[in-house]
Amino acid sequence: MSPDLVNTHDKSVGAPIIELTQLSKVFGEGAAQVRALRGVDLQIHRGEFVAVMGPSGSGKSTFMNIVGCLDEPTSGTYYLEGLDVGKLSKDQLALLRRHYLGFVFQGFNLLGRTSALDNVELPLLYRGVSSHERRRRGQEALEEVGLMGRERHSPMELSGGQQQRVAFARAIVTDPILLLADEPTGNLDTRTSEEIMELMVTLNKERGITIIMVTHSPDMAEYAHRKVSFVDGVVQSDSRSDRAA
Numbered sequence: 001m002s003p004d005l006v007n008t009h010d011k012s013v014g015a016p017i018i019e020l021t022q023l024s025k026v027f028g029e030g031a032a033q034v035r036a037l038r039g040v041d042l043q044i045h046r047g048e049f050v051a052v053m054g055p056s057g058s059g060k061s062t063f064m065n066i067v068g069c070l071d072e073p074t075s076g077t078y079y080l081e082g083l084d085v086g087k088l089s090k091d092q093l094a095l096l097r098r099h100y101l102g103f104v105f106q107g108f109n110l111l112g113r114t115s116a117l118d119n120v121e122l123p124l125l126y127r128g129v130s131s132h133e134r135r136r137r138g139q140e141a142l143e144e145v146g147l148m149g150r151e152r153h154s155p156m157e158l159s160g161g162q163q164q165r166v167a168f169a170r171a172i173v174t175d176p177i178l179l180l181a182d183e184p185t186g187n188l189d190t191r192t193s194e195e196i197m198e199l200m201v202t203l204n205k206e207r208g209i210t211i212i213m214v215t216h217s218p219d220m221a222e223y224a225h226r227k228v229s230f231v232d233g234v235v236q237s238d239s240r241s242d243r244a245a
Helices: 060-067 090-100 116-126 131-144 160-172 190-207
Strands: 016-027 034-045 049-053 075-080 101-105 178-182 210-214 226-231 234-240
Touching (some): 016 060, 034 234, 049 190, 060 210, 116 131
Parallel strands (some): 178 210
16 A cells, blocks of 8 residues: 555646745855755646756756655755655655656666566565556556557567657556656657657646656657746746647
């Protein structure tokens, strides 16, 4: 059973899911000190698909790591579904990631000698789900991302786009409230990138999963409802796209 950390009962689209107030992150000390985030105020609402952009060193990756509970801010507050994340212990943060967040990375991060289905089942194994239930949910997730019939293939037997689809299946198999995608099309060609972006749009629309995607590509960002651009650790712009409902 998942830990009762956040309120997942209110499924209404548009309700706030993330609230950041004066969020700052400082690395190092003295002359070597770097202020990666400088008092960021930002809200992301349930059901949004947000593209996060900015040049290298702008703070977007630090922002993503904090939202994903992989790092902690130096100051400021981060609320996820009304929960003050800064007050959680390391064990509670691990539970939060395991039960409520899904992650997709540029490099796919799949186990190379393991089948697509076993890769997808892995998060459920960590949660103690029975083997029969893991298999059922893993197969459903692979079917949802268009990989029915590829369950037994290893990553080496799949194309880059197919590997990324496996990564998405693994991310959604736990039914997360928030999906974090870090340059999900960075290793893919243009046509495959477009297919992956259409998959993300479908997951956002049909499942209602809130998605935050870091990307360097303006073309990929156009698939999102909203574009947030970071420069020098602050939000430089925050705009709605033509795809916004």
